[in-house]
Amino acid sequence: NAGVTQTPKFQVLKTGQSMTLQCAQDMNHEYMSWYRQDPGMGLRLIHYSVGAGITDQGEVPNGYNVSRSTTEDFPLRLLSAAPSQTSVYFCASKSRRLAGYEQYFGPGTRLTVT
Amino acid sequence: AQTVTQSQPEMSVQEAETVTLSCTYDTSESDYYLFWYKQPPSRQMILVIRQEAYKQQNATENRFSVNFQKAAKSFSLKISDSQLGDAAMYFCAYRSASGNTPLVFGKGTRLSVIA
Numbered sequence: 544n545a546g547v548t549q550t551p552k553f554q555v556l557k558t559g560q561s562m563t564l565q566c567a568q569d570m571n572h573e574y575m576s577w578y579r580q581d582p583g584m585g586l587r588l589i590h591y592s593v594g595a596g597i598t599d600q601g602e603v604p605n606g607y608n609v610s611r612s613t614t615e616d617f618p619l620r621l622l623s624a625a626p627s628q629t630s631v632y633f634c635a636s637k638s639r640r641l642a643g644y645e646q647y648f649g650p651g652t653r654l655t656v657t
Numbered sequence: 658a659q660t661v662t663q664s665q666p667e668m669s670v671q672e673a674e675t676v677t678l679s680c681t682y683d684t685s686e687s688d689y690y691l692f693w694y695k696q697p698p699s700r701q702m703i704l705v706i707r708q709e710a711y712k713q714q715n716a717t718e719n720r721f722s723v724n725f726q727k728a729a730k731s732f733s734l735k736i737s738d739s740q741l742g743d744a745a746m747y748f749c750a751y752r753s754a755s756g757n758t759p760l761v762f763g764k765g766t767r768l769s770v771i772a
Contacts, residue, residue: 631700
């Protein structure tokens with residue numbers, strides 16, 4: 544199993560540009576989520592999904608869109624990048640069966656918006 | 658909403674010594690899970706230890722153990738015989754046991770290990 548994969552690993556955008564951060568998992572996990580990590584702020588939840596076709600907002604959803612058309616993929620879209628979106632982004636997945644199950648994280652994407 | 662607080666932004670420990678990282682949380686629920694994650698410079702998030710709230714016994718994983726005080730809503734991580742490879746950011750996290758709710762993270766503690 545590849546686990547949770549994210550592409551790209553690094554990205555530089557200009558203000559106003561759009562892009563999609565890709566996330567895929569091969570563990571057949573129903574639950575997937577996106578976090579952003581900023582210095583001194585920990586990991587903050589952007590959006591999450593409990594299964595294909597179902598998404599919900601987290602703590603910091605503004606400026607981001609998501610969709611979940613398959614169990615495997617959960618892309619994060621930035622429609623018009625802003626410098627405040629400079630951050631490290633993590634995708635994560637877990638089995639839906641028990642809340643105590645481990646959540647698996649991807650390697651992260653470092654995004655810089657100039 | 659649940660919150661997780663890590664009051665120590667930075668800690669340091671001598672190699673081979675013991676260090677304790679603090680975590681408190683706020684919840685009105687009685688059934689939940691608590692986690693400690695390690696993030697080394699590689700950025701990868703690694704699960705260190707997990708505690709079920711309904712279990713009174715403190716979880717242990719090799720050199721890592723927790724002190725879970727449910728009434729005080731405290732969940733500290735003890736690292737024994739610290740090694741250079743333990744240097745990392747450590748995050749405390751909470752998840753409700755009801756439904757598929759997200760992990761809620763604290764802001765993290767950066768641990769340095771001094772040779």
